[in-house]
Amino acid sequence: MEAKKIFITGATGNIGKSLIKYLLEQEGTDQIIAGVRNVERARGQFPTHERLTFRAFDFEDQTTFNALKEVDRVFLLRPPHLADVDRYFKPLIDAFQQNQINQVAFLSVQGVEKSKVIPHHKIEKLIVESGLEYIxxxxSYFMQNLTTTLYEELKTHGTITLPAGNAVFNWVDIENIGEASAILLSNFEQYKNRPFEITGGENLSFSEVVSMINQEIDTQLKYRSVNPFKFFLLKKQQGTAVPFIMVMIMLHFLPRFQSAPKCSDAYTLLSKKLPTTIREFAKREQQLLRP
Ligand SMILES: NC(=O)c1ccc[n+]([C@@H]2O[C@H](COP(=O)([O-])OP(=O)(O)OC[C@H]3O[C@@H](n4cnc5c(N)ncnc54)[C@H](OP(=O)(O)O)[C@@H]3O)[C@@H](O)[C@H]2O)c1
Incomplete structure (x- = not known):
């Protein structure tokens, strides 16, 4: 198979780091190009590898789109703060075409087809309409939200406060997403023009997750559900930016009125492994999860 140049956006984030690790672990000759805002800082975050190079790339600065020169395939991730699809993603997809890039794997979100308002829905539509080959x-919901977005309160107070009630979420390990994405990117021809739901095998509420973690690593974490108004005020007092609070409410309150997410077997079909369970995650990340 001919070696490809694969350009990775969001390379220094949760998914990007895991994806690059799995791409480099695979035997093969594909060149991995990490498109990053700060090349020097990014270099320090990865082990040196002959197949990994770095180029300056900023979604918010079109002059950096020359980083796409001689690229064959892109892994596209939407950084959480970029919601204006026409402003940031339309010009980028045009730049793919100007650079004869015809293949893009986009990190979207489970249920995207049912939610026309989220940016991922618009980005998927843009990709399909532009005629690019896509994956x-x-x-589903990242287990690592516990050790990133929700981490400060968990670490400091041993609590998680959300407007999620008893809503169930499908919990997926970022490692499983990185691994599945690496397989899909490296075998693009085989899998192209299809969506892949990458989920864990468990639909669980926050109270169930907290009690499993407590049993597994002997902690006394607590989950407190509050109504969305109280959540808004609490977060506002803590200085959280309003758009971010609104996203948190949308992500955690709306599932109370939706049917339980689907468990997909795509990860297992691709990797021939079972997805990580919450108990395995708790054990692996116990250093972080102990307040
Ligand atoms: N959390 C969940 O449960 C969940 C579930 C499904 C889907 N998702 C989706 O997953 C995506 C987030 O993935 P993640 O957690 O891996 O992201 P992340 O950890 O927040 O990382 C964001 C990445 O984007 C880069 N970035 C930010 N602004 C940039 C810019 N202007 N130009 C170039 N690069 C920029 C960051 O680089 P720097 O190092 O320069 O900051 C970083 O590498 C979102 O689209 C989200 O909707 C999340």
Missing amino acids: FVRP
Whole structure:
């Protein structure tokens, strides 16, 4: 198979780091190009590898789109703060075409087809309408939200406060998403023009997750559900930006009125492994999860 140049956006983030690790672990000759805002800082975050190079790339600065020169395939991730699809993603997809890039794998989200308002929906539509060959990676709720977005309160107070009630979420390990994405990117021809829901095997509420973690690593974490108004005020007092609070409410309150997410077997079919369970995640990340 001919070696490809694969350009990775969001390379220094949760998914990007895991994806690059799995791409480099695979035997093969594909060149991995990490498109990053700060090349020097990014270099320090990865082991040196002959197949990994770095180029300056900023979604918010079109002069950096020359980083796409001589690229064959792109892994596209939407950084969480970029919601204006016409402003940031339309010109980028035009730049793919100007650079004869015809293949894009996009990190989307499970359920995207049902929610016309989220940016991922618009980005998927843009990709399809532009005639690019695509793979849509649609993951469920990241287990690592516990050790990133929700981490400060968990670490400091041993609590998680959300407007999620008893809503169930499908919990997926970022490692499983990185691994599945690496397989999909390296075998693009085989999997192209299809969506892949990458999920874990468990639909669980926050109270169930917290009690499993407590049993597994002997902690006393607590989950407190509050109504969305109280959540808004609490977060506002803590200085959280309003758009971010609104996203948190949308992500955690709306599932109370939706049917339980689907468990997909795509990860297992691709990797021939079972997805990580919450108990395995708790054990692996116990250093972080102990307040
Ligand atoms: N959390 C969930 O449960 C969940 C579930 C499904 C889907 N998702 C989706 O997953 C995506 C987030 O993935 P993630 O957690 O891996 O992201 P992340 O950890 O927040 O990382 C964001 C990445 O984007 C880069 N970035 C930010 N602004 C940039 C810019 N202007 N130009 C170039 N690069 C920029 C960051 O680089 P720097 O190092 O320069 O900051 C970083 O590498 C979102 O689209 C989200 O909707 C999340």
